[in-house]
Amino acid sequence: MSRQPSPGVSERSARPSADEPGRAIYTIWGVPPETQAYAMAKYSRSNQSMRESIAELSAQKAADFLETFYFQYGHRSIADLAHLAFAIENISLWAAVRVVDEPLWDGQERSTRYQPFSRTGYFTPEIASPEAARRYREANDRLFAAYEGLSRGLTDVLTRVVARPEEMEEPAYRRTLRARAFDVARYLLPLATRTSVGQVVSARVLERQISRLAADQLPECRAIAAELKDACARPPDAPTLHSLAARLPVGALDDLLVGGAAPTLVKYAAPSPYPAAARAALVRVAAELLGGSASMRCDVALAEPLPLDVEIVATLLYEVDAERRPFSAIARQIAALSPERRAAIVATALADRGRHDEHLRAFRSGYPLTFEIRADVGAFRDLHRHRRCVQIIREPSPAEGFDDAGEIFRAGLTDAGAELATREGHRARYEQALEAAVGAYQDLREDLGDEAIYCLPLAARVRALFKMDLAEALYITELRTGPTGHFAYRRIAWMMNRALAEHYPGLAAGARVYDPSTPIDLLRR
Template sequence: MCAPSTLLLQLTTIGGTRQRGQPNVKVYAVVGVPPEIQAYAMAKYSRSAQSMLESIGELSTQRAEQFLDTFYFQYGHRSIADLAHLVLAVEDVSILAAVRVVDEPLWDGQERSTRYQPFKKTGYFTPPELEGEVAARYREAGDALFTAYDGLTADLLGLLVEVVPRPAELDPKGFERTLRARAFDVSRGLLPLATITSLGQITSARVLERQISRLLSDPLPEVQRIGEALRRACLEPAEEPYRNGGEPVRAAPTLVKYTQPSPYLIETRRELESLAGEAPRLLGPPDVGRAVELADDESPFDEAVATLLYRADPVGHSYRQVQAAVRAMPERRKREVLDLAVARRGRHDELLRELQVGYQLKFDILMDYGSFRDLHRHRRCVQVIQEPTPDHGVEPAADVFPRAFGAEVAKRALQTGLGERYDWALADGLTRVRELSADAPLAAPYLLPMATLARALFKMDAAQAIYMAELRTAPAGHFSYRRVAWEMYLALREHAPELAALARPADPTEVFDLLQR
C-alpha cells in the first residue's frame, strides 16, 4: 500500500446552500505519491466511484504496475501516461546536447543561464570517442575559446564599470552584477556549444517516453547516452531512500520501460538528408541576407514538402529558397517526398514534426545560436531546426557591440581593440571547426561558438507572435533576441496590421539603459 508518510493533503471544502444529502465539494492537493500510483489513482476516476484519496490508500506499486501494463500497453490507453508527472535533472551535459534534450513542445524546465553564471569553471564536453591527435586538436580549440571568453568578459566588465555612471541608489555590488550580465551577453558568443550546462525538467510520462525514444535515435552519441540515462533514472530504484522508511521508489518503472530507438526516426532522417543533399546544386548558396523572413502563403501539401526538405537541408538554405524549389517540382516528385516521410512509420510512431502544417505565420529566423537557445524555450509554436553549421558565419563586433552597449560605449570598446579580439576569436574558432569536420564530423559542431548564426523555422498563430514580440523586445532582454523579436513584429505589422496593432513591443533601436534588468 502507499506509505502514509508520503501523502500530504490540503483539504478545502466549498460550502454554500446545498440540497439535503448533497456532499460538499472537496478540493485537495496530493503530494508525495509516486508518479505511477498517482496516474493509477487518477485513471480510476473513469472506472470507479472511489475518491482519489480512497484509491491511493488501497494501492501498491505492484498493483499500479499491473494496471498500467494492462490498460496502457495492451489496450492502448496512452492518455494514462499524461497523468504521471516526473521531475528529472540532467546535469553536466553540453549545450549542444541540452538543446536536443529540451526540444519537446510539451516540456517544462529550466537551464543554466549564460547571463548570470560564469562558465569558466564548468569547462566543456569532449566526446570520449575522440583519440590521439584529433582529440588534442579538439581540446586546443576548446581551450582557445574559453581563454578568449574569460579575457573578454573581464575587460568588457572593466570598461563598463569605468564608463557607465553608478546611480546613488544602486550599491556597488548590484552595479557590478548588472554590468557583468551585460558583459556576459556579448562574451557568451565565444563559448563553444560543448560548454557544460545543466537543466531540470518536469514532464508527463507520455512526453518523457517520446523524449527518450527521440534521444536514443539521435546521431550524437552523447545524446543517446542521455536518453539511456533518463530511461534508467525512471526504471531503477532511487539512490536516496525514503527518510521515514518504506519500500524503494522507482520514478516510472512501467510507463517508460519499452522505450527504444525509433527506426522510423533514424531511417527517415537518413533518407530525407540524402534527398535534400541535392539542394546545394539546385538552389545555389544559402541566402543569409535577412535575420527574419515571414514565409509566403502556400498549400498545406507544399508546406509539408518544403518543411521536410528545409529541416534536412545540409547547408542551411532559407525557407523562401526551399519554397521556390517546391513550387517548381512536379506533383509526382512532391508526392514522393511526402510518401518518404511516412513510409517507415510504425503503429505507435507519431508523425514527424515537419508534418505539422497549416499555420498562418511561419518565421524563418537566422540568429546566433545563443539567441536561438533563448527563443527555443517558447512552446506554443512549432519549431523546425536545421543542424548548426559554420557556413552561416557570425556577425562582426562592429554590428554586435552597438546593439549590446549603445553607440557611445560600443565606440569605446571598439577603439580599445575589444572588437578585434572578439572577431579574431570567432574567426579562429570557425576555422578550427572546418578543419576538424573532415576527421570528426560528429564532434566538430561542439566547437561552434555560440555567436555562430543558426537557422530555424517558427510556425505560430498571431497571439503567439504578439506574445513573443512583447516579451522578447523588453529592454532587460538580450540585445540579440530583442532585434529578432522586433523584426518578427515588423513582419507581422506588414502582413496583418490590424492584429499587429494589438501588440506593445519595445523598439530595441531606441536608447536603452544598461542598468535596467
C-alpha cells in the same frame, strides 16, 4: 402564471441535502508518479474518490494496471497523468538544446547572463586519435580563455562608461554591469560548455524524449537517453523525505523511497529506426529535386501562405537540404511540382513509419504564420523555449556567418562602451577568437564528424522555422522585445514584428513592442 411541476417529477430544493456529498478540492503530494497516474485513471472506471483509490493502491498494482492498459490496450493518455522532475547536469550546451526540443517540455536551464561559465568546463567526447583529442582541447581552451578575458575586460569598460547612481549599492552595480558584459562575452562560449537543465515532464513526453535522444547522431545524447531511462528505474533523490523517514516507523515511506520513480511507463522506450530512415530518404530527394542556390537576405522572413501539401513537402526538405536554401526558395520549387509528385514525396517520408511511430514534425503544418529565423545559437536558445509553436531546426554552421562584431558591441555596451572596448583591443581579440574557432571546427570535422560541432561558439548562427498562430507571434514579439532582454533576441523579435506588420498591418498594430534601437539603461534589469 405560476410554473407547475411536471407530472411524476418532484421539485428539489436548491440546497444540497445533508446526505449529498459536498464539493471536494485538494492537492495530492507524496504519491509515486505511476501510482498517481493509476489513481487518476481510475476516475474513468470507478466512483471512488482519489483518497480512496490511493489508500488501496500499491506500486505493484499500478505497474500491473499500466502494463495492461498502457502497453496492451494503447491508452497512452494515462502516461500524461504521471509527472516526473529531473535534474540533468553537466551536459553540453548543444546537448541541452537537443534535450529540451520537446513541444510539451517544461523546465529551466542555467543562464549565461547571471552566472559565469568560466569554471564549468566543457564536455569532451570519446576521440580515438590522441592528436585530434589534443586539438579539440586546445580549441575549447582558447575559447574559454577568450571568454574569461572578454568578461573581465568588458566589465572594466562598463564601469568606466556607466556611472554608479548614488542610490545603488556597489555590489549591485558591479553585478549588473558584469551581467551586461556576459551578454557579449557569451558569444565565445563553445557549444561543448557544460550546463545543467531541470525539467518537469509527463511520462508520455519523457518516453518520446528518451526514444528521440536514443536515436540522435550525437553519442552524448544517446548516453543521456540511457541515463534518463535508468533514473526512472532507480529510487528518486528525496532528501526531505529521508529526513522525515528517520522520524517514522521503519518502512513507512518505502513506496516513495525504495521503488523506482517510474519503472513501468518508460521501460519500453527505445530508439526508432524510422526518423533516421526517413531523413536518409529525404536527403536523396532533396539532392535530386532542389536546384539553384540562394541565400537568406535578412535574419527574419515571414513566408507567404502555402497550400498544405506544398508546406509539408517544403518543410520536409528544408530540414535536410545540404545547400541550406531559404524556405521560400524551396517552397517555390515544390509549388511548381504536380500534386502527384508532392504526394509521392509525402509517401517517401511515411514509408518506414512503424505502428508506434509519431509523424515527423514537418507534418505539424497548417499554421497561419511561418517565420524563418537566422540567429546566433545563444539567442536561439532563448527563442527555443517557446512551446506554442512548431520548430524545424537546422544545425548551426559557419556557412551561416556571424553577426557583425561592431553591432554586437554597440548593442551590448552602448556606443561609448563599444568605442572604448574597440580602442583597447577587445573587439579585435573577439574576432580573432571566432576565426580560430571556425578553423578548429573545419580542421576537426574529418576526425570528429558530427561531434566537431562542440568546437563552434555560441556566436555561430542557426536557421529554423517557427510556425505559430497570431497569439503566439504577438506573445513572442511583446515579451522578447522588452528592454531588459538580451539584445540579440530583442532584434530578432523586433524583425518578426516588422515582418508581421508588413503582411498584416492591422493585426500587428496593437502589439506592445519595444524598438531595440532605442537606447536603454544598462543598469535596469
